[in-house]
Amino acid sequence: MNLLDSKLWAGRIFLDGWKPGSGGEQEVIEPATGGSLGVVGLATAADVRSAAARAAGAQAAWARTSYETRAAVLRKAGDLWARHAEEIQSWIVRESGAVPPFGGFQVHFASHACHEAAGLASLPFGEVLRSPGTHLSFSRRLPVGVVGVIAPFNAPLILSIRAVAPALALGNAVVLKPDPRTAVCGGVTLARIFEEAGLPAGVLAVLPGGADVGEAVVTDPGVGMVSFTGSTGAGRAVGKLGAEHLKRVHLELGGNSALVILDDVDVDRAASAGAFGSFQHQGQICMATSKHLVQRRIADRYVASLVERANGLRVGNPAAEQVAQGPLIDAGQRDRVHQIVTASVDAGARLAAGGKYDRLFYRPTVLAEVPKQAPAFREEIFGPVAPVVVFDTVEEAIALAADTEYGLSVGILTRDVMKGLAIAERIPNGNVHINNQTIADEVVNPFGGMKASGGGWRLGGPQANLEAFTETQWVTMRAEPPAFPF
Secondary structure, rough: OOOOHHHHHOOOEOOOOEOOOOOOEEEEEEOOOOOEEEEEEEHHHHHHHHHHHHHHHHHHHHHHHHHHHHHHHHHHHHHHHOHHHHHHHHHHHHHHHHHHHHHHHHHHHHHHHHHHHHHHHHOOOEEEEEOOOOOOOEEEEEEEEEEEOOOOOHHHHHHHHHHHHHHHHHOEEEEEEEOOOHHHHHHHHHHHHHHHHHOOOOEEEEOEEEEEEHEEEEEEEEOOOOEEOOHHHHHHHHHHHHOOOOOOOEEEEOOOOOEEEEEOOOOHHHHHHHHHHHHHHHHOOOOEEHHHHHHHHHHHHHHHHHHHHHOOEEEEEOOOOOOOOOOOOOHHHHEEEEEEHHHHHOOEEHHHHHHHHEEEEEEEEEEEEEOOOHHHHHOOOOOOOEEEEEHHHHHHHHHHHHHEEEEEEEEOOOOHHHHHHHHHHHOOOOOOEOOOOOOOOOOOOEHHHHHHHOOOOEEHHHEEEHHHHHEEEEEOOOOOOOOOOO
């Protein structure tokens, strides 16, 4: 039997085993063809309550399990991702519209994430503290308990596993709500991998559903903290609910990331980097290059090179042919992208390439001479669009890059790397890439944004994951109680 044999999961959710969801069923649609890939079960708020209650009991036993056992489960999961990589990659390509290399990267990331998480289980989890008293004073890290994970459609495996794996390794149970549009590659795959890896029943629940299910995850009193990845608008709603319920909420949100290109660069190499930053995975990446800030002396050459690359990229069904871009996830996303493009042209931008679509296949698009008031300058596009803005001085470039509510990623292309570093220090961003475009994510490094991109939360690397998925407890110990004047 294949890992993802639909006989196991068709029409079901993963809640202490595979069972029908209270929310009925939903077809799994292949965006490239519009055809059906199967049927997933949908959860309801009642399923969230049941999962959280079951998880609380299972978590207590899981947290008491030796770190060697927890690490062994994570290591086996890491091996299983690699063993079933081809099958899982195929699902990512067909269900999310990713090209095969990006699908393969996601599976590799999942395997690496589990192996790295295995090491968390044996890390020192406390420290001895100084104290003016005569007692022993120390702190220790304890599991949060039940962690809610809400993940989006665009990189469904990466954006699920990067929270699920460390949370499990540190002794938590997890209630995962994947986007129902990518419920197989972002949900079923995790349930099956950890089922095969020997994770005890009840420690992981996978509940595809809509906003009502997400709200139930955030508000359920049995869920101790929530790790949310998605749009800034949705993140604000999640943050508000978390505050109302006095619950810790980890937010990784949208971006409007700038690529700053100084006039000392190789123009064609810079355009190649810029094209990747804007067009990779159809621009459906939170770190995508959202605006190209180009110094005036090379601006015309840069736009011409970018247009040449955009026009040369092949767009089509990534499961059937070798293409550079697949489809957008659905018609709603396509229409939003097109509205931003047309509104920006109406605002004064010049359409230099693209701006057209066939079904869900949107052509790589270049907008030149983009004014600051255009939506393509201000908004997160989440589509294959490269807006180009010209600047004269470095001071102007810094002001343009910082002129956004977001603070996720910035790329700076220049032969003078120290100048690039100095520029980066003045643009509030969680991630800076000098002589690279804006898309980068590595399991071992802390990733997150500032301002409306997430407010400073981080995932990745041992320290950030410890802080995200544990609570700190202060403990004092005496040989016997002291005498009090009462």
